[in-house]
Amino acid sequence: MSDWKPKRFWTASAVVQAEDGYTVELDGRRVKTPAKAALILPTQAMADAVAAEWDAQEKEVDPTLMPFTRSANAAIDKVRHQHAEVADMLADYGDSDLLCYRATHPQTLQQRQADQWDPALDWAAETLAARLVPVVGVLHQPQSAEALSTLRGRVHEFNDFQLAAFHDLVSLSGSLVLGFAAAMDWRAADEIWDISRLDEAWQTEQWGHDDEAHAVAEIKKAAFLHAKRFIEISI
The missing domain is CATH 1.10.3580.10 (ATP12 ATPase)
Structure with a gap:
């Protein structure tokens, strides 16, 4: 079970404006952090980088290949x-x-x-x-x-x-x-x-x-x- 990875369930990601910044949607559903907080990012450049990482996932989601997403999650779930x-x-x-x-x-x-x-x-x-x-x-x-x-x-x-x-x-x-x-x-x-x-x-x-x-x-x-x-x- 420790090797289990979530399957890709979306067709496309999109950057959208949100309260106090930007967020990423997967087929219209907003991405959340591991702690279930809203993934609100301060700049469009960061949102673009995160969205690109989600788009790059193939059959399975591999967090080790998503450094911008992981850094954003750390900022929201831990540093904040x-x-x-x-x-x-x-x-x-x-x-x-x-x-x-x-x-x-x-x-x-x-x-x-x-x-x-x-x-x-x-x-x-x-x-x-x-x-x-x-x-x-x-x-x-x-x-x-x-x-x-x-x-x-x-x-x-x-x-x-x-x-x-x-x-x-x-x-x-x-x-x-x-x-x-x-x-x-x-x-x-x-x-x-x-x-x-x-x-x-x-x-x-x-x-x-x-x-x-x-x-x-x-x-x-x-x-x-x-x-x-x-x-x-x-x-």
Whole structure:
């Protein structure tokens, strides 16, 4: 029974205007979330993306092939009901941001981290008005309370759909700063992803390619790029 998938029961999907946004209909019947909430989407672009996923289903409905639908469901069924908690959890990444913890050795890795991570911290200081300070080693050192408060306020400004996407940008990269950098187009999303994987790339150079680790990384990269696209079509 665990492998059971619902059968396709509709002929065509359609995007229609609804109260406070857009929704998707399947042969005139409105799609609902898994929690049976109305699937009201903030933009037509998002509704178009969701409708396209429903149209692409063939004999059976496969949720793993419907990332926009799943992200929208998460925003409505989960984030909407605990927006403040999710925002606080993500804001907490700022006090232990990936970009702030630098290698103790070798010098070539230290230099690579400085070359790739310092510009992101400089961007955050200028654009977000929050300066985070890098330290050497892995022992936690608190960041400026003022900077963290500023970043927390910005996270809370996201709407439910943006926050659902931002969750993945931050958790997958391990960096609040890089999450903002992706959301705000500091650089191309795939470049930001590579910046977040600097340490892993270094390890690969030293010890060789690991097929299993690479496959996992590619899945995470696809999810990161999807989150970037989802946040783009949320406004």
